[in-house]
Amino acid sequence: MMRHILGPVLVILCGLLAWEVLHLLVANSSLPSPLATFVEMGVLLRDPDFWKQAAQTAQAFAVAVVLSTVGGIALGVLLGMKRLAGQVAEPILVNLYSLPKVTLYPVVLLIFGLGISARIAFGIMHGLIPLTLFTMNAILQLKPVYRRSAAVMGLTSWQTALRVVLPAILPQVITGARLGVSLCLLGVLIGEMFAARNGLGYMVTHAMERGDMPTVLAVALIIAAVALAANGLLLALDRSRQP
């Protein structure tokens, strides 16, 4: 148990140390010290306005995650089952995905307006494709012998889908979901930073304009903690299914 904790604790300590050194090296105002940041974080966490902004982000993030997970898996299954469709879709998806999506944000804004839906759409733009690709490839790479075994054991196609295909692709789908979830958060935050009057992304930009660096870093740290927690949760889920 001690061994499990020792590694991460050491990494965190080294990070804090590097941060402090960097803080001492650069001008004081542009990079606040870890201590100043943690003090600011304490202030923020007691501020009701912060929680209002966080709720805005959380709402957009949650909707984007649910929609891109459901949509990505459904699309991936569909493309994986229809081999030709998958072969056509894969290069399109990969190229689409490598586009710098932020340049398309004005278009998203024009379509969805300045409200929360634009941020949700932008989150989905980031999170949907990785999940689709991972799910599709998992199905395409499914060992044919699994389906043949299911057939000779007399399983119906529904039983095969539920009892064989689903558990077989699950590890890759969870990997895709881990990627998708963090990218959804990225999309939502970028959306908030560029055109919004609320949300944590807006808070960061607003603080930056005021030169309030402790707030910028404190919010960034909180978001990082949330992102790491989400990733850790999915990782734990993945591990819990295996010995």
Added chain:
Amino acid sequence: MSAAALAQVPVVAPDDHHARLRGVTRIFGPRNGTGVHALGPVDLDLRRGEFFSVVGPSGCGKSTLLDVLAGLSFPTAGTAEFEGKPITGVPAGVGVVFQEDASFPWLSVEDNVAFGLRRSGVDGAEIARRVDYALGFMGLKAFAKAYPAQLSGGMRQRVCIARTLVMQPRLILLDEPFGALDQQTRLLMGDELLRLWRETSATVLLITHALDEAAMLSDRVGVMSARPGLFIDVLDTGWPRDRDSRIVSHPRFGELTAHLWEKLRAESLKHLRGS
């Protein structure tokens, strides 16, 4: 003979056919002559309770033959019957062990073995009894709670055999089940297979590319030609039912293997030269 027929008593012929193929042909792709003629026409009678092996050069349609009997693939021409009924899908009473590792990595060994039974409506106590028996029979008792990733290739193949065994098949089809295993493991697995065959009195059809394996395990060995696969010889080994891998030291084992190679050498060359 006529008296028996008059009395309407089912006559069990000395060669009681368990599965029967007549003129089975399989062509992949278009049928206008440009498709790949993989198999046949093949006639085959599997006698109830016999151990029949099929050897042949790579790509001769051995696996296609097995697929037809398993109901996984349908002949382009000809008929396939199991226990007197035409094969229209996977027949009840047929079990298959594949060459590739087909154990499910997300299930423990015992759940793997119970997998097919749990979908077949057999009650819980009976499932537990059969799984327990199969685990014991295949020497997997100590690994019941383990996962396939923790087992060697040979052990995983045992799991797949146990999974087939619990379904109590009357015809067991094996598609190069030991192809991925090392020689010593293969010999030992051969012994297990013989023990299983004696115990269950099932009919066994073994597809293999190992001539020694066929010579050691079988009652009869069918030798197939290069593609399109046809039976060019059927050999009676004459081994007693109670046999094991120690017969490799018997002079007849060498003769049988040599005979099989003689028959196959030309065919294998054809395959090698791609004709």
